[in-house]
Amino acid sequence: MEKLFLLDAYALIYRAYYAFIKNPRINSKGFNTSAVLGFVNTLEEVLRKEEPTHIGIAFDPPGPTFRHNAFAAYKAQREETPEVIKWSVTPIKDIIKAYRIPILEIRGYEADDVIGTLATQAGKRGINTYMMTPDKDYGQLVSEHVFMYRPKYGDKDFDIMGVDEVKEKFNIESPAQVIDMLGLMGDTADNIPGCPGVGEKTAQKLIAQFGSIESLLAHTDELKGAIKKKVEENEEQIRFSKFLATIKTDVPVELDMETLKRREPDEKELRRIFEQLEFRTLIERVLNGEKKSAPATPAQPDLFGFFTDNGTEETKNSNLTRLDDLHYDYQLVDNEEKMRDLFQKLITTQVLSLDTETTGTDPISAELVGMSFSYEENQAFYVPVPPDGEEAQKIVNIFKPVFENEKIVKVGQNIKYDLLVLENYGVTLKGKMFDTMIAHYVLQPELRHGMDYLAEIYLKYDTIKIEELIGPKGKNQKNMRDLPPNEVYKYACEDADVTLKLKNVLEGELAENGVKDLFEEIEMPLVPVLAYMERNGVRIDTEALKETSRHFTARMNQIEEEVHQLAGTNFNIASPKQVGEILFDKLKIVEKAKKTKSGQYVTSEEVLESLKGKHEIVGKILEHRGLKKLLGTYIDALPQLINPKTGRIHTSFNQTVTATGRLSSSNPNLQNIPVRNEDGKEIRKAFIPDDGCEFFSADYSQIELRIMAHLSEDPHMIEAFNEEQDIHAATAAKIYKEPLEGVTREQRSKAKTANFGIIYGISVFGLAERLNVDRKEAKALIDGYFETYPHVREYMDKSIRSAREKGYIETIFKRKRYLPDINSHNAVVRGYAERNAINAPIQGSAADIIKVAMVRIYQRFMKEGIRSKMILQVHDELNFSVLPEEKEKVKQIVISEMESAYKMKVPLRADCGWGKNWLEAH
DSSP: OOEEEEEEHHHHHHHHHHHTTTSOOBOTTSOBOHHHHHHHHHHHHHHHHHOOSEEEEEOOOSSOOHHHHHOTTTTTTSOOOOHHHHHHHHHHHHHHHHTTOOEEOOTTSOHHHHHHHHHHHHHHTTOEEEEEOSOGGGGGGOOSSEEEEEOOBTTBOOEEEOHHHHHHHHTOSSTTHHHHHHHHHOBTTTTBOOOTTOOHHHHHHHHHHHSSHHHHHHTGGGOOHHHHHHHHHTHHHHHHHHHHHOOOSOOSOOOOTTTTBOOOOOHHHHHHHHHHHTOHHHIIIIIISOOOOOOOOOOOOOSSSOOOOOOOOOOOOOOOBOGGGSOOEEEEOOSHHHHHHHHHHHTTOSEEEEEEEESOSOTTTOOEEEEEEEEETTEEEEEEOOSSHHHHHHHHHHHHHHHTOTTSEEEESSHHHHHHHHHTTTOOOOSOEEEHHHHHHHHOTTSOOOHHHHHHHHHOBOOOOHHHHHOSSSTTOOOGGGSOHHHHHHHHHHHHHHHHHHHHHHHHHHHHTTOHHIIIIIIHHHHHHHHHHHHHOBEEOHHHHHHHHHHHHHHHHHHHHHHHHHHTSOOOTTOHHHHHIIIIIISOOSSSOOBOTTSOBOOOHHHHHHTTTTOHHHHHHHHHHHHHHHIIIIITTGGGGBOTTTSSBOOEEESSSOTTSOOEEESSOGGGOOOSSHHHHHHHHTEEOSTTOEEEEEEESSHHHHHHHHHHTOHHHHHHHHTTOOHHHHHHHHHTTOOGGGOOHHHHHHHHHHHHHHTTTOOHHHHHHHHTOOHHHHHHHHHHHHHHOHHHHHHHHHHHHHHHHHSEEEOTTOOEEEOTTTTOSSHHHHHHHHHHHHHHHHHHHHHHHHHHHHHHHHHHHHHTTOOSEEEEEETTEEEEEEOGGGHHHHHHHHHHHHHTSSOOSSOOOEEEEEESSHHHHO
16 A cells, blocks of 8 residues: 655754754754754654655755745745754755655745645545645645644644544635635734734634635625725735645646655665764664664666755765774683782772673662773773672772772763762772763763763764663663673773773863863862762651642642532543633633644643633642642652662762753752742651751852852942842832832832843843733833843843854853854844853852852861761752751851852852751751
8 A cells, every 4th residue: 555755844844943942952063963853853753653655855945936926025024044954954855865765846836835736646646645744734735645744742642634634623614725714814934914803713704604715705795894894905915815825736746656665775874974963872773773674675766857966975884983993902800819910900000990880770779790990091801790798898898999099090981870889888989080971061061971972972982882781671671780791891891991081082172171170170079079968868757748648639639629610510630631621612711722733722831820810710720730740749759769778868969961060960859849839848848857967958148149240240239249238129229219128028029030030031021921010111120120230231241242252151160051053043042042141151150159169068077077967959059967066067167168169259148047857947
């Protein structure tokens, strides 16, 4: 059975690009590969899932089309194409050619016209044809054998729309009437004007009554009032809009199924392109994994005669080296005599790369399977460690003096993990450390930092993958313990060897890029601090959580009953679809509600928050959602994370995740525990100190505003902080021209929102929405703010200018954040980068300052024999479990080190509190 797929290239490229807009995929050469990666992933999924027998991909041609010639303003309001998309077209076309898929492109006609013509011809032949695009215009082409195939959207799967689905979506009698709908309501995306004042609902009514635009215009005497006037006054515009909205089905092209037949891809060429773009996962999945083969048809010449041909480079073999290409000396050290000989070699080295093989990924509970060492490139040693505890300890003890020798520099990839595992055997990793993962994070915070990726980029080397040893992820995956040492040793030796090679490259890069001090003085000294905090863990009051769980569940059930009563019917409150139908179809709380591309109402938290004043039911639905999220994410989940041996939760602090420099945490993610509402505070109440200890919390006061004062050198802001004034009241006093003591609570609140909003680049619209005031008042507030603090405006402008020149911004400690879109001609893309240019130096400097404080507090605790423990870090806050007899000493150390971490033009201030749990202390 023939199955033809026709893809609208640009629609899918744009979609892929914007899907990654907040978290772009940047490769080591600095290219944003989001659009290419997203496009290829979509193509691969279609090929794998749908197995088309025939396929073609249509592009809009360069230059104007017949629509532009007829209507100069056609698509004129669109933002200029982002540079990344322009750059992406060439590699995407090269990839399509490597897949041996025809590129369909005809000068003067858009991609949808080419697809429309070929789909219509195929449908008439009875060939099932799928037009892949998110654009609603294609609905007009749907027929018995022609379908719209809409790509995935969020968590929605691919959506196939036939005749019935199109009719239902637009509430029309025939798919052809989609043209009439667009002709009347217009299309802002394509700048099709339509009839002024006619929206979707009015267009549906008119088409239901008259059947078509032509019939409507022939019977305007049957219309009444304002609609009659609008239609009659805009007759020509309506006719012209229908012309613009009509997809042509008579483009000069003949359907040739032989040319469109799916063929085996050119794997060598695909591999070359994927390697060049650094699509390592795609190489594994598409080229190295199990693939469904396409029909084995040899490559055909271009029979259409209009496919573009940019020419392709001669196919090259992979340029990555593998272990077998090297002269290497990897040794299995599997008896005591060999181990003692190895120890003698290691104890005299100056730099030692090390790696541990273990039974699991949680370092607190993991057991050693083996240890590998390398002190010279292409040479490494693997020491297997048996499961028996006593025997394992004996082997570790042989090497303990090496690990604890302060003169030897220890090199690792994610060395914190190895440090924690070795602590399970009574070993303290001492001396200077060099973590290749963190070194790369400091150099390129936006990129990946895994060893396999770094080896490929810096060493042009393809490592042995763990899956080659223990099999793919899943229930049948083996444990390292299951393999004999002679199957493991090359893999383990390679890890230590590659890490040493990476250190030798990255060390020079750090110095070259001016971030050596940041790496050596902040990031690396922080590693043992985070390991110490993870080892300490934190205690949880499980009984308090159980009680909270019962209380919240009862409240949720009560709220659900109240919601059903307000709705007048029972429905699934957890279903966004059903919530949308109740709010907008049954209760009609707004006239026009936002819908997703699949036609479902949008009921996100943001949307519901904006509708709270419209109906009592909205607030209750939000409250129910909030409770459900707290239960699932924290209240019921936290007890499951308690380590049975220690009775504590050991969160992992991640140093290489956020682009700003802030720490993140996982299992559990403590950074996202809500603190503002009463329900969220219940979670903090469950975090308790050790028996007989008190919970101590210290956090920086308004650190980001203080950094803004320092960086902007604004005299008014500096004065307010130096005189220890309430900064929000001081801001309000200047904006509203009131004496400080005359500032009202509401004025202070608005000034506070402005203070924090402006450093995040908030707009007039955003501030108006946040404060629930009109735009005029929001504009006056922002204007007043910059009048009060003129140097802040200068700092913001200067930050953007500097980012444009350099392509990056820097924190106080020279941490870089790259902003490749800062010079984009696309306003949306550029605006996002500009906001980062303003805020990233502030947020990044705050992150650096608390890291400095943590390192100094830890070093003081160690030096002065403090037995109280630092247990948590959340944003600008540090938490401790403190022995009563050390209270004053701990408070003195913590506050003094936090407040002296960096000398600014304004003082750093830390607030603190005590309690029997986290909530009481903070």
